[in-house]
Amino acid sequence: MKKAKKKLFREFIAEKGLKSTRQRDIILDAFLSSDRHLSIEELYLKLRSKHPSIGYATVYRTLKLFAESGIAREIHFGDGQTRYEHTGEGEHHxxxxxxxxxxxxxxxxxxxxxxxxxxxxxxxxxxxxxxxxxxxxxxxxxx
Amino acid sequence: MKKAKKKLFREFIAEKGLKSTRQRDIILDAFLSSDRHLSIEELYLKLRSKHPSIGYATVYRTLKLFAESGIAREIHFGDGQTRYEHTGEGEHHxxxxxxxxxxxxxxxxxxxxxxxxxxxxxxxxxxxxxxxxxxxxxxxxxx
DNA sequence: CCTGATCTGAAATTGATTTTCAATCATAGC
DNA sequence: GCTATGATTGAAAATCAATTTCAGATCAGG
The missing domain is CATH 3.30.1490.190 (Ferric-uptake regulator, C-terminal dimerisarion domain)
Structure with a gap:
């Protein structure tokens, strides 16, 4: 499951002429190994402990990429925070x-x-x- | 319809010990005589032409009051703008x-x-x- | 009409998100 | 491997919607 997502993202990166970077890998791992419905804040804090050098902006940018690539989806629950959930598996939920x-x-x-x-x-x-x-x-x- | 809403709002104001002001009346009229699903921006611009002295903050505050009083409801369509729609009539839509x-x-x-x-x-x-x-x-x- | 509490507008502030920019890094070609 | 080129990064500044602040204006009751 995680492998498939990683592959998908790698393909997306390649197709768009983007680059595979250390930060993107780290953020992808963190995202894939976490709860569905993670807010950016939550993911950022989770990363912070192991990788304090990763900036807020990079997390934002990378999650947007995940959404574009199709491995994640933005959701809004009206609390003013954007969350991202995993796509695939049970679609349309x-x-x-x-x-x-x-x-x-x-x-x-x-x-x-x-x-x-x-x-x-x-x-x-x-x-x-x-x-x-x-x-x-x-x-x-x-x- | 509009009369009932006005009455409701007047009652809400009275009950809460708030005041009836020129601005609130103007904004209420503008709201009631406009499309459902109006964004704050749109309502503000609509008011601006006739009542250029009414401030942005007042429109925000007043719409929040409408929502509290039950004559309006906040809606979010994910474009980062808050809209307000009229309540009543076809509920649950x-x-x-x-x-x-x-x-x-x-x-x-x-x-x-x-x-x-x-x-x-x-x-x-x-x-x-x-x-x-x-x-x-x-x-x-x-x- | 006085008085005290509420309101208002303008400007400052907040909180989430995005953009800028100089420095760094990845990758394709040599 | 090394270099050039273009993408990426982090930090800080900027943006955007929304909220708060504050001094002056306005309301409702006496």
Missing amino acids: DHLVCKRCGSIIEFENEAIEKIQDEIASSYGFLIQHHKLELYGLCAKCRA | DHLVCKRCGSIIEFENEAIEKIQDEIASSYGFLIQHHKLELYGLCAKCRA
Whole structure:
């Protein structure tokens, strides 16, 4: 899984005439070996301990590259921070976001996707992607 | 419709011990007589022509009050701008957002809401609100 | 109309993100 | 390997939306 992502990113880099650098490798490793839904801040702090010389700007730039290359995807939960999640595996998943503890549950639902397509086509609209988030309290927090 | 909103806001103001001011009235009128999904920038510019003395900060503050009072709701479409939409009428609506021309179509769908509830309860999750946005190309733009 | 609390506009501030720039580094060709 | 060229980097400055500050203006009740 991680190997496939690394390969994909290497290919993307090559294709675009970009360079493979130490920092990109480090950030990629850190990203791949971490939780889904990582904020830039979190990833930066995680890196900081082992690699204090890597700058904030580089983390931002590199995560944008990950998104462009297709191995990551930007997500916004309305808290003013950009997060990145891994792509692949369970595609098209949506989120349950707990407003109290911040935990995030992913889910997929075929039926909803299907209805979305129907709605879109009834408006002549072409869906490129979508975002579905359910906000509230998770089982722990509502107890 | 507009009368009911105005009344609601007046009540909110009174209840909170806030004051009714010329600026708040002006901004409320402008908000109520405008498109749904207005960005703060847009509303500010709209006001600017008739009331050049109203400041940016006041528009921000007043829109936040509208949201608190329940006559408006914040929305984020991931373009880094906060928009406000009117509440009431067709509640629970979701959005189709055209990535090319920026137009926004609203829709409601019972079936999706129902499935959402089922998903949430299968995780023991309590939904407070949700966000569903379909991004792509509207009928005009895909032609 | 006075008084005290709230409001306002302008400017400063914040927080997230992006850009700039000089120095460094990777890679392809020799 | 060594060099030239162009991409990359870190730090600091800049940007952008949004918020806060503050001194002066304005409201509501007495």
